[in-house]
Amino acid sequence: MVPFNSLEDVTKSFEPDLTNAILRVVKSGWYLLGNEVKAFESAYAEYCGVKHCIGVANGLDALILIMRAYKELGFLHDGDEVIVPANTYIASILAVSANNLVPVPVEPRLDTYLIDPDLIEKAITHKTRAIMPVHLYGQLCDMDRIQAIAEKYNLLVIEDSAQSHGAMRNGKRAGALGNASGFSFYPGKNLGALGDAGAVTTNDDQLAEAVRQLANYGSEKKYVFKYKGVNSRLDELQAAVLSVKLKRLDADNQRRREIAQRYCNEIRNPFVDLPQGISDPSHVVHLFVIRSPYRDELVQHLERNGIQTLIHYPIAPHKQAAYKEWNERSYPITEKIHREVLSLPMYPVLSDEQVEQVIRAVNAFKR
Numbered sequence: 001m002v003p004f005n006s007l008e009d010v011t012k013s014f015e016p017d018l019t020n021a022i023l024r025v026v027k028s029g030w031y032l033l034g035n036e037v038k039a040f041e042s043a044y045a046e047y048c049g050v051k052h053c054i055g056v057a058n059g060l061d062a063l064i065l066i067m068r069a070y071k072e073l074g075f076l077h078d079g080d081e082v083i084v085p086a087n088t089y090i091a092s093i094l095a096v097s098a099n100n101l102v103p104v105p106v107e108p109r110l111d112t113y114l115i116d117p118d119l120i121e122k123a124i125t126h127k128t129r130a131i132m133p134v135h136l137y138g139q140l141c142d143m144d145r146i147q148a149i150a151e152k153y154n155l156l157v158i159e160d161s162a163q164s165h166g167a168m169r170n171g172k173r174a175g176a177l178g179n180a181s182g183f184s185f186y187p188g189k190n191l192g193a194l195g196d197a198g199a200v201t202t203n204d205d206q207l208a209e210a211v212r213q214l215a216n217y218g219s220e221k222k223y224v225f226k227y228k229g230v231n232s233r234l235d236e237l238q239a240a241v242l243s244v245k246l247k248r249l250d251a252d253n254q255r256r257r258e259i260a261q262r263y264c265n266e267i268r269n270p271f272v273d274l275p276q277g278i279s280d281p282s283h284v285v286h287l288f289v290i291r292s293p294y295r296d297e298l299v300q301h302l303e304r305n306g307i308q309t310l311i312h313y314p315i316a317p318h319k320q321a322a323y324k325e326w327n328e329r330s331y332p333i334t335e336k337i338h339r340e341v342l343s344l345p346m347y348p349v350l351s352d353e354q355v356e357q358v359i360r361a362v363n364a365f366k367r
Contacts, residue, residue: 001306001307001308002306002307002308002345002350002354002357002358003308003345004308004309004310004343004344004345004346005188005345005346005347006347006349007187007188007192009347009349010192010347010348010349011194013348013349014244014245014248017244018194018241018244021240021241021243021244022237022240022241024240025236025237025240026237028236030236031235031236031237032233032235032236033216033233034236035236036236036237036239036240036243037055037233037234037235037236037239039239039243040053040055040234040239040240040242040243040246041053041054041055041199041234041239043243043246044199044201044242044246045201047166047173047246047249048173048174048175048176048181048201049172049173049175049176050175050176050201050202050203051202051203051205051208052200052201052202052203052204052205052208053199053200053201054199054200054201054208054211054212054215055197055198055199055233055234055239056197056198056199056200056211056215056232056233056234057196057197057198057215057231057232057233057234058184058186058196058197058198058232059091059162059182059183059184059185059186059198060091060094060095060184060198061198061215061230061232062182062183062184062198062199062200063091063092063095063132063158063160063182064095064098064099065182065200065211065214065215065230065232066095066158066180066181066182066200066202066207066211067082067095067096067098067099067101067130067158068099068214069207069210069211069214070130070156070207071099072210072214072227073206073207073210075129075156076099076101076129076130076156077129078100078101079100079101079102079127080101080102080127080128080129080130081101081102081103081104081125081127081128081129081130082096082101082102082103082104082128082129082130082131082132082158083104083106083115083120083123083124083128083130083131083132084096084103084104084105084106084115084132084134085105085106085107085108085114085115085132085133085134085136086105086106086107086108086316086317086318086331086333086334087107087108087113087136087316087317087331087333087334087337087338088134088136088160088317089134089136089162089312089313090313090317090320090322091160091162091184092132092134092160093105093317093323094322095132095182096132101129102127104123104125104128105317105318105326105329105331105334106119106120106123107119107331107332107333107334108136108333108334108337109333110333110336110337111276112139112276112277113136113137113139113275113289113337113341114133114134114135114136114139114141114142115133115134115141115146117141117142117145117146117149120146120149121149124149124153124155128153128155129155129156130155130156130157130158131146131149131150131155131156131157131158132157132158132159132160133146133157133159133160133178134160134162134163135159135160135161135163135164135167135174136163137163137275137285137286137287137288137289137312138163138164138167138190138256138283138284138285138286138287139164139167139275139277139282139283139284140164140167140168140169140174140177140282140283143157143169143177143178147177147178156178156179156180157177157178157179158178158179158180158181158182159174159175159177159178159180159181159182160181160182161174161175161181161182161183161201162182162183162184162186162189163184163189163190163286163287164190164284164286165183165189165190165191165249165253165284165286166190166191166249166250166253166284167253167281167282167283167284168281168282169281169282175201176201176203179202179204179207180200180201180202180204180207180211181200181201181202182198182199182200183198183199183200183201184197184198185197185198185199185238185242189286190249190252190253190256190284190286191242191245191246191249192245193238193241193242194237194238194241195238196238197234197235197238197239197242198234199234210227213226213227213229214227214229214230214232215229215230215231215232215233216229216231216233217229217230217231218230251348252348253284253285253348255348255349256284256285256286256346256347256348257278257279257283257284257285259285259288259346259350259355260275260278260279260283260285260288260346261278261279262355262359263278263288263344263355263358263359264278266359266363267290267359267362267363268363269362269363269365271292271293271294271298271365271367272290272291272292272298272362272365273290273291273292273340274290275288275289275290285346286346287312287343287346288343288344288345288346289312289341289342289343289344290341290342290343290344290362291337291340291341291342292340292342293340294365294367295311295339295340295341295342297365297367298342298362298365299311299342301361301364301365302361302362302365305357305360305361305364306357306361307344307345307357307358307361307362308345309342309343309344309345310342310343311341311342311343312341312343313338313341314338315338316331316334316335316337316338318331318334319335319338344358344362345358
């Protein structure tokens, strides 16, 4: 069996550094708001090329806290609209709804799966206050065009960088391409913790201070509370783990691109559409996503041949019960994507032999 992602093998590849880092934290007796978090925040801010990184509990909280902070600072208000991709993972949309803001889904481009800049401007109304581009599957959105639209209409740009750690275009990385960005360090991400973790990155001093306070009960200083905040903090153990893994992130991303390039060069099946732009540094191949009109049959074929796959994502947000008010809407490109996409095995310690096995199995699929 070729696993979709072997977290066990990935973790082993960082030993003994991971165990040493964990033991260091355990022995320190200090588990929250300590030096490990400060060190990781500083290193990740420098890596992303921003002034501030604020560690939080998870990626959803990162996005929620960004918008909550903008509300506290007076840039967003209840009922304001935020443009989001229609085909994103639901967390992006949940973060908008959680702040009593209105998500406005916009269709993606079929060739990239990313929000279509040509459609963003058409979705802007007098209530629009922000755009949330999602760098889905590890590929950067067309941020030059999105920023130009945002500047034209005086809108905030809030990146969802949960799947794009290290992606770079024109010398700038994901996390430094908008007003603020939310990251997830879920274990399966390109930069993954050993549990839930997340971060906010920004160059905005005022926003960074508000996010940090909101994430710590709204505390301005100990026992003094400026906001009605929440408890969403990156802990010392996860920060220590992330610091170890950050040192190898660029190398791991390059290995992902190498695997993806082999898939693109060697998969030759008329029933499979391959992704574009894989070798470019603006794509860190968090997921290698193919499309097929015979997706379900292909899944069964690959399973019989010992290849584990996943679907990212089987049900579009506007078809979910959570957004039942949208269920009758039609987003044909989004629906086609959710109906046809399939993710092949992709992680940095996948062996060449396993890659070959995946390629052979996909090429052997017949109708």
